[in-house]
Amino acid sequence: MTTAPQPTVTEAVDDYLKAIFELAEEGGRASTASIARKLEIAPASVTGMLRKLAEQDPPWIAYEKHRGAVLTDRGRQRALEIIRHHRLIESYLHHTLGYSWDEVHDEAEKLEHAISEQFEERIAEALGDPQSDPHGHPIPRKDGSMPERNEIGMLELEVGAGALISRVSDRDPELLRYFSRLGVRPGVRLELVERSPFDGPLLVRLDGATELTALGNKICREIHVSPDGPTEEP
Amino acid sequence: MTTAPQPTVTEAVDDYLKAIFELAEEGGRASTASIARKLEIAPASVTGMLRKLAEQDPPWIAYEKHRGAVLTDRGRQRALEIIRHHRLIESYLHHTLGYSWDEVHDEAEKLEHAISEQFEERIAEALGDPQSDPHGHPIPRKDGSMPERNEIGMLELEVGAGALISRVSDRDPELLRYFSRLGVRPGVRLELVERSPFDGPLLVRLDGATELTALGNKICREIHVSPDGPTEEP
DNA sequence: GCTCCTATTTAGGTATGCCTAAATGGCTGC
DNA sequence: GCAGCCATTTAGGCATACCTAAATAGGAGC
Numbered sequence: 001m002t003t004a005p006q007p008t009v010t011e012a013v014d015d016y017l018k019a020i021f022e023l024a025e026e027g028g029r030a031s032t033a034s035i036a037r038k039l040e041i042a043p044a045s046v047t048g049m050l051r052k053l054a055e056q057d058p059p060w061i062a063y064e065k066h067r068g069a070v071l072t073d074r075g076r077q078r079a080l081e082i083i084r085h086h087r088l089i090e091s092y093l094h095h096t097l098g099y100s101w102d103e104v105h106d107e108a109e110k111l112e113h114a115i116s117e118q119f120e121e122r123i124a125e126a127l128g129d130p131q132s133d134p135h136g137h138p139i140p141r142k143d144g145s146m147p148e149r150n151e152i153g154m155l156e157l158e159v160g161a162g163a164l165i166s167r168v169s170d171r172d173p174e175l176l177r178y179f180s181r182l183g184v185r186p187g188v189r190l191e192l193v194e195r196s197p198f199d200g201p202l203l204v205r206l207d208g209a210t211e212l213t214a215l216g217n218k219i220c221r222e223i224h225v226s227p228d229g230p231t232e233e234p
Numbered sequence: 235m236t237t238a239p240q241p242t243v244t245e246a247v248d249d250y251l252k253a254i255f256e257l258a259e260e261g262g263r264a265s266t267a268s269i270a271r272k273l274e275i276a277p278a279s280v281t282g283m284l285r286k287l288a289e290q291d292p293p294w295i296a297y298e299k300h301r302g303a304v305l306t307d308r309g310r311q312r313a314l315e316i317i318r319h320h321r322l323i324e325s326y327l328h329h330t331l332g333y334s335w336d337e338v339h340d341e342a343e344k345l346e347h348a349i350s351e352q353f354e355e356r357i358a359e360a361l362g363d364p365q366s367d368p369h370g371h372p373i374p375r376k377d378g379s380m381p382e383r384n385e386i387g388m389l390e391l392e393v394g395a396g397a398l399i400s401r402v403s404d405r406d407p408e409l410l411r412y413f414s415r416l417g418v419r420p421g422v423r424l425e426l427v428e429r430s431p432f433d434g435p436l437l438v439r440l441d442g443a444t445e446l447t448a449l450g451n452k453i454c455r456e457i458h459v460s461p462d463g464p465t466e467e468p
Numbered sequence: 469g470c471t472c473c474t475a476t477t478t479a480g481g482t483a484t485g486c487c488t489a490a491a492t493g494g495c496t497g498c
Numbered sequence: 499g500c501a502g503c504c505a506t507t508t509a510g511g512c513a514t515a516c517c518t519a520a521a522t523a524g525g526a527g528c
Binding site for chain 1: 515519
């Protein structure tokens, strides 16, 4: 008769659930190694934690040795709650406290664990229930649903096609400052004019400008666009 | 040659420093038992932590066995920083996010550890560098100085004297709601009309009202007043 | 089917910060 | 000056969440 551990929610648990959710979004199961990379900890530490998360009652994840982790409904619900916190905080810092969009991520990373439901409600209200954060990432609703949108990776856009920038990656402040300088931000219209060969840069016309902008292939992986319809302005 | 431990600042360290500061303010050295009571942990745990805080290099406190703890300059500086965080956050929650004054303490208790210097600066600016929080407690300045004020305990007021309420205790939400109902809050003028015998209630006239208000003796310990001059409105 | 290589797990260890129970110190009253 | 009491410290443990080093599993290529 083994003991049935209680489902304690520590900061570490939240970080794991968020990481697993984001990895799953990017495609498939979250492997031990990928979680370790994302959280910047040793793979061995991840194994131990995954075992614990799966053994909680009720469990946060389903875990099989050598096969990585998948969130349970409960785990996904919790992950979405944290992501909602994070993105609402980012929006609040940007719109109300004058943070630039390259400054919000780190601050939100700390605050997302500390705020109450009341705080969440108040800032959501103050912002008018936004659907996306300053980088264009969708904000999960209170009920756990996600604003659906029709978006593709920048690299999948066809030459000659127009699109609205829907979101950019929020991880690297330096990249965000570069995007700022270029005028690349969610809501901006662009047209893919030319695709250089050998995975070279994409030449795009931003917001009807006369000049073209070259976007390196690697950087384009950090940009998503809505190919046809209008998208939400953040 | 023993090792010289680094001065790590964890949440627990901050909580201890804040507790010791507040106990010292209320009079003299902070004893092991009083810290344990304030932090709601066992006295034995406090002993171990005090030893560690004193052994850090540079030390946060001076500690002698059986004689309690006193903050070093460095420790006091850190304590004031945390208290500034706490009181600015309380003010922000109250004035900007519509929290009532009995709701702010618990939220601030969590956020004070999570915010950056930038966040502190932004909310201080948004509030116009306030000198006191919603309960009337003075907010330490960035340089570590405290707004000086001329205040005494409510119980020390003389019969017939007028005064401005300068601050009330922030710990007990229920007490704060009671104060709200009575109209007891910082900045309100009162006059001590009568002091009941045997440590009975104080009868006061609040804000020029016609009716008198009875304030129990115990509750009066949670109220401070400025006997002569005007005080800062929070 | 076997060999490698890499991903993963196991084993054992560390630091933090809390706990309880038992030992000791310091002070007060007689 | 000593008895007794309360505050405090000591000793030994526990949970969390990380680490490194060594063992093992799975899958690709031959």
